[in-house]
Amino acid sequence: xxxxxxxxxxxxxxxxxxxxxxxxxxxxxxxxxxxxxxxxxxxxxxxxxxxxxxxxxxxxxxxxxxxxxxxxxxxxxxxxxxxxxxxxxxxxxxxxxxxxxxxxxxxxxxxxxxxxxxxxxxxxxxxxxxxxxxxxxxxxxxxxxxxxxxxxxxxxxxxxxxxxxxxxxxxxxxxxxxxxxxxxxxxxxxxxxxxxxxxxxxxxxxxxxxxxxxxxxxxxxxxxxxxxxxxxxxxxxxxxxxxxxxxxxxxxxxxxxxxxxxxxxxxxxxxxxxxxxxxxxxxxxxxxxxxxxxxxxxxxxxxxxxxxxxxxxxxxxxxxxxxxxxxxxxxxxxxxxxxxxxx
Amino acid sequence: xxxxxxxxxxxxxxxxxxxxxxxxxxxxxxxxxxxxxxxxxxxxxxxxxxxxxxxxxxxxxxxxxxxxxxxxxxxxxxxxxxxxxxxxxxxxxxxxxxxxxxxxxxxxxxxxxxxxxxxxxxxxxxxxxxxxxxxxxxxxxxxxxxxxxxxxxxxxxxxxxxxxxxxxxxxxxxxxxxxxxxxxxxxxxxxxxxxxxxxxxxxxxxxxxxxxxxxxxxxxxxxxxxxxxxxxxxxxxxxxxxxxxxxxxxxxxxxxxxxxxxxxxxxxxxxxxxxxxxxxxxxxxxxxxxxxxxxxxxxxxxxxxxxxxxxxxxxxxxxxxxxxxxxxxxxxxxxxxxxxxxx
Numbered sequence: 122x123x124x125x126x127x128x129x130x131x132x133x134x135x136x137x138x139x140x141x142x143x144x145x146x147x148x149x150x151x152x153x154x155x156x157x158x159x160x161x162x163x164x165x166x167x168x169x170x171x172x173x174x175x176x177x178x179x180x181x182x183x184x185x186x187x188x189x190x191x192x193x194x195x196x197x198x199x200x201x202x203x204x205x206x207x208x209x210x211x212x213x214x215x216x217x218x219x220x221x222x223x224x225x226x227x228x229x230x231x232x233x234x235x236x237x238x239x240x241x242x243x244x245x246x247x248x249x250x251x252x253x254x255x256x257x258x259x260x261x262x263x264x265x266x267x268x269x270x271x272x273x274x275x276x277x278x279x280x281x282x283x284x285x286x287x288x289x290x291x292x293x294x295x296x297x298x299x300x301x302x303x304x305x306x307x308x309x310x311x312x313x314x315x316x317x318x319x320x321x322x323x324x325x326x327x328x329x330x331x332x333x334x335x336x337x338x339x340x341x342x343x344x345x346x347x348x349x350x351x352x353x354x355x356x357x358x359x360x361x362x363x364x365x366x367x368x369x370x371x372x373x374x375x376x377x378x379x380x381x382x383x384x385x386x387x388x389x390x391x392x393x394x395x396x397x398x399x400x401x402x403x404x405x406x407x408x409x410x411x412x413x414x415x416x417x418x419x420x421x422x423x424x425x426x427x428x429x430x431x432x433x434x435x436x437x438x439x440x441x442x443x444x445x446x447x448x449x450x451x452x453x454x455x456x457x458x459x460x461x462x463x464x
Numbered sequence: 465x466x467x468x469x470x471x472x473x474x475x476x477x478x479x480x481x482x483x484x485x486x487x488x489x490x491x492x493x494x495x496x497x498x499x500x501x502x503x504x505x506x507x508x509x510x511x512x513x514x515x516x517x518x519x520x521x522x523x524x525x526x527x528x529x530x531x532x533x534x535x536x537x538x539x540x541x542x543x544x545x546x547x548x549x550x551x552x553x554x555x556x557x558x559x560x561x562x563x564x565x566x567x568x569x570x571x572x573x574x575x576x577x578x579x580x581x582x583x584x585x586x587x588x589x590x591x592x593x594x595x596x597x598x599x600x601x602x603x604x605x606x607x608x609x610x611x612x613x614x615x616x617x618x619x620x621x622x623x624x625x626x627x628x629x630x631x632x633x634x635x636x637x638x639x640x641x642x643x644x645x646x647x648x649x650x651x652x653x654x655x656x657x658x659x660x661x662x663x664x665x666x667x668x669x670x671x672x673x674x675x676x677x678x679x680x681x682x683x684x685x686x687x688x689x690x691x692x693x694x695x696x697x698x699x700x701x702x703x704x705x706x707x708x709x710x711x712x713x714x715x716x717x718x719x720x721x722x723x724x725x726x727x728x729x730x731x732x733x734x735x736x737x738x739x740x741x742x743x744x745x746x747x748x749x750x751x752x753x754x755x756x757x758x759x760x761x762x763x764x765x766x767x768x769x770x771x772x773x774x775x776x777x778x779x780x781x782x783x784x785x786x787x788x789x790x791x792x793x794x795x796x797x798x799x800x801x802x803x804x805x806x807x
Contacts (some may be wrong), residue, residue: 135478137480137644139482139631140741141644141646141647141739141741144741147749171645286744286745286748286749287630287631287748287749288482288630288631301480301484303484304484312574389484396484398484398487400628401629402487405629405630405748406490406628406629406630408761408762408765411754411757411758411761412758414754415754415758419751420755421782422751443479458553
């Protein structure tokens with residue numbers, strides 16, 4: 122067993138972990154290990170919003186952009202349809218070199234967000250954060266199928282100590298060793314016609330939390346789809362529709378698309394929070410997440426080590442200079458567009 | 465709103481609270497405030513163990529002792545019957561002057577635990593801790609009916625900040641400002657015929673956690689008795705029967721007795737733990753307590769501020785010199801008798 126915080130990021134603490142040094146988690150979990158040279162990563166969510174049929178050309182163009190020089194080390198794609206009837210197809214791209222991202226974005230931002238884009242009737246958006254290596258963490262129940270930012274990592278950890286207790290998320294983020302990571306005020310929303318920029322404050326927090334039920338069969342599959350997924354969906358809907366008062370600016374519950382563009386047996390929630398502590402409070406005490414936690418626990422108790430369900434998440438906390446939010450021709454409920462008004 | 469830690473016990477911190485300074489709990493809670501002159505309290509649990517009919521004289525004698533000089537500031541009485549068929553009637557007495565307790569115990573210990581006591585066929589035991597004022601906390605959902613150590617307190621707090629999150633219990637204990645309160649090794653059990661002394665190590669933790677449903681009527685009463693109590697009982701049974709591997713040395717689930725000796729509409733669990741962190745881990749992640757928490761949350765969500773159910777607890781963490789455990793003629797599963805073997 123080892124700490125979730127790798128040796129080269131371990132510093133003298135001014136803040137304690139929530140568990141004693143002899144704490145032993147009741148089941149294993151793992152984190153992704155980046156190359157020690159990696160100082161900062163970029164996580165970019167590029168959204169295409171439309172009603173009706175997807176304009177395929179837009180995604181083809183984006184794929185070409187990803188394949189161009191300085192493109193991301195990994196990307197995947199997922200979709201959701203919101204209550205207003207809009208579908209968002211979201212392409213998520215990861216870089217471990219912010220300089221490469223900057224060059225890429227300079228070359229390709231116009232392609233995604235140029236002024237003539239709304240002419241095709243779609244909305245376009247991009248939500249980007251660039252956490253320092255000290256500002257994010259990952260967690261996986263099985264160390265064999267990386268997702269998200271873990272795909273561009275170098276290796277898996279051994280079993281880690283800081284998990285299976287409330288506060289483990291914070292304790293896995295290296296910055297927690299000496300920083301309380303407080304949240305700031307409401308984001309500023311800056312409108313210019315159909316184009317909107319949003320500027321969140323310090324401590325903005327993003328969680329991507331996913332599940333992969335591709336390998337489940339029979340009873341386990343039913344248990345996930347019938348008993349766990351509906352509870353998870355209810356929690357995701359709550360955050361999307363009623364999360365503002367508790368500090369959740371936006372939530373999307375997305376189905377991962379395969380390379381053929383069809384829904385796969387993978388999904389994830391991604392939500393933007395005023396602060397890490399707002400996410401902590403919802404996770405550990407709100408009825409909607411207590412229900413998710415209870416359903417997942419019942420599932421894992423029943424299945425034991427034979428469980429084929431894969432679970433992972435990545436959580437980042439960033440400052441005001443490590444964010445970029447731009448929306449073009451999107452409806453008012455998109456992403457952080459409403460956060461400034463309602464938070 | 466105010467801190468659970470009163471001003472005269474506030475010191476410069478080396479350890480942080482788990483929540484930011486702007487944390488606002490979603491519902492109110494209150495703590496008992498002792499006179500500022502109180503430096504240490506004594507909590508004494510005196511047990512009478514028997515099968516069949518209760519030997520009334522023993523309790524009459526104990527009542528006389530409590531009424532004698534240097535007797536406790538408050539006592540109450542409760543009972544349970546364990547799976548082996550033994551009933552324990554437990555008298556719980558509180559002092560806010562350890563000197564008075566010492567004098568009282570010197571005069572009355574023999575009356576409760578003298579060598580000829582087993583002759584009446586009963587077992588006798590006493591479990592005492594004397595936490596410093598920095599080493600315990602209380603919590604009440606309504607500030608109008610003190611229980612336990614709160615009865616000898618002077619007043620109620622205003623609404624306090626440190627509750628409704630995992631870690632609030634620790635954050636309410638003044639010692640948490642600069643002490644991690646770690647647990648020690650297994651208790652030492654010292655046998656001398658029918659008499660046994662048990663010596664737990666540093667960080668021993670006691671929780672008394674109770675509920676009062678006397679004022680509930682109609683649907684609320686059914687909701688408590690049919691939906692909450694069975695889940696609570698299952699958790700209490702788990703700790704009693706299977707708690708050892710997770711650091712729970714012993715648990716009793718007791719019904720409070722009225723002045724007529726009959727069961728009242730009040731109950732509490734009292735459990736001994738290797739350490740505060742062992743109690744924290746069970747509370748926040750074990751399926752049996754997650755179920756209790758879920759049932760209680762559903763109850764409180766449904767009833768809202770109209771709920772008449774009263775909930776309280778008191779939690780103490782003590783060092784090896786602040787404990788006294790003695791058992792005479794008791795069966796092997798009594799209190800901490802098995803803790804040294806199984807912990």
